[in-house]
Amino acid sequence: MYKINTEYFDLKRIMNSGQVFRFYETEPGSFTVYSGNRRLELHQQGNEVTFMCSKVEYDEYWESYFDLKRDYGKVIKLAAQNCKGTGDKGKLFLKEAAAYSAGIRILKQDVWEMMISFIISQQKQIPSIRKCIEALCERFGEKHGDWYGFPTAKAIASAGPDGLKGLSLGYRERYIYETSVKYLADGFDGGSLISMSYEDAKKYLCTFSGIGEKVADCVCLFGGGFTDAFPIDVHIKDILYREFLSDAEKKKIEADLKRRMGTVDIPRKKLLDSIPYTGYQDIIDKAFSPYKGVRGIVQQWVFAFETSK
DNA sequence: ACCCAGGTGCTGC
DNA sequence: GCAGCACATGGG
Numbered sequence: 157m158y159k160i161n162t163e164y165f166d167l168k169r170i171m172n173s174g175q176v177f178r179f180y181e182t183e184p185g186s187f188t189v190y191s192g193n194r195r196l197e198l199h200q201q202g203n204e205v206t207f208m209c210s211k212v213e214y215d216e217y218w219e220s221y222f223d224l225k226r227d228y229g230k231v232i233k234l235a236a237q238n239c240k241g242t243g244d245k246g247k248l249f250l251k252e253a254a255a256y257s258a259g260i261r262i263l264k265q266d267v268w269e270m271m272i273s274f275i276i277s278q279q280k281q282i283p284s285i286r287k288c289i290e291a292l293c294e295r296f297g298e299k300h301g302d303w304y305g306f307p308t309a310k311a312i313a314s315a316g317p318d319g320l321k322g323l324s325l326g327y328r329e330r331y332i333y334e335t336s337v338k339y340l341a342d343g344f345d346g347g348s349l350i351s352m353s354y355e356d357a358k359k360y361l362c363t364f365s366g367i368g369e370k371v372a373d374c375v376c377l378f379g380g381g382f383t384d385a386f387p388i389d390v391h392i393k394d395i396l397y398r399e400f401l402s403d404a405e406k407k408k409i410e411a412d413l414k415r416r417m418g419t420v421d422i423p424r425k426k427l428l429d430s431i432p433y434t435g436y437q438d439i440i441d442k443a444f445s446p447y448k449g450v451r452g453i454v455q456q457w458v459f460a461f462e463t464s465k
Numbered sequence: 466a467c468c469c470a471g472g473t474g475c476t477g478c
Numbered sequence: 479g480c481a482g483c484a485c486a487t488g489g490g
């Protein structure tokens with residue numbers, strides 16, 4: 157085992173932040189995390205964290221996995237500075253989110269695992285995502301005694317297009333199969349994503365079946381180490397609309413929509429979908445400009461805070 | 466019965 | 479570009 161003492165590190169918050177799915181609390185303060193064909197047990201008491209692995213394995217994998225070389229205190233100070241004073245609604249929200257989420261780290265997970273995990277994540281709730289991923293691991297993953305590794309592209313592809321039936325994957329079955337086949341055909345190595353620019357990485361990921369802008373950004377942020385990526389999902393849309401648009405802007409959008417639809421009450425989803433993806437990107441560019449380079453960290457803060465309520 | 470979930474692909478303007 | 483819809487499955 158290997159012990160470290162560190163600030164701004166909270167395993168429970170990380171587990172519940174929505175960026176990782178195979179991460180479990182086995183008893184209070186004890187956790188097990190799976191990544192690819194690895195498994196790690198950890199214990200935390202305050203700032204003291206014990207990694208149940210050799211120092212070598214810590215150095216070559218887990219230190220980077222947990223982003224332990226980054227100074228998160230710096231980002232937190234930046235937020236404190238930026239949100240000081242002001243009665244600004246968005247900044248107030250950000251301040252609360254930062255306070256709640258201090259201790260979250262952006263994990264550097266296996267890129268292939270992120271591709272498949274976030275293809276599965278679409279139109280699903282997190283508990284259901286976890287179940288699907290575990291079922292996938294049990295069927296196609298390498299067996300290590302009483303647990304399974306994450307399946308390779310080859311294992312999934314060679315089972316054929318019907319090999320994924322019975323795992324509650326729904327329409328994502330086809331995406332997962334096709335993505336596995338293309339991953340092999342391209343001879344792509346997930347690890348090489350890190351050597352690409354963020355723009356190129358995102359563009360390339362979007363050529364896979366079932367991967368659009370949002371999933372590509374999740375893969376970039378949680379697997380590629382691109383900390384400026386900012387995945388926009390339904391929760392983020394809600395936050396951006398609610399906290400980062402002025403009352404005047406909201407009134408205008410709602411009035412326009414009512415004129416077009418003619419109805420009195422407009423479902424929240426319809427309202428949020430009336431703003432194009434680029435519209436949300438504009439809001440982000442403005443509201444999060446002080447965090448250039450680490451916007452993804454802030455994205456996780458607000459996402460985790462929002463979904464904890 | 467209905468609505469929603471860490472969206473994407475396809476169609477038609 | 480952008481709006482509208484279909485796409486499975488499980489849970490409130």
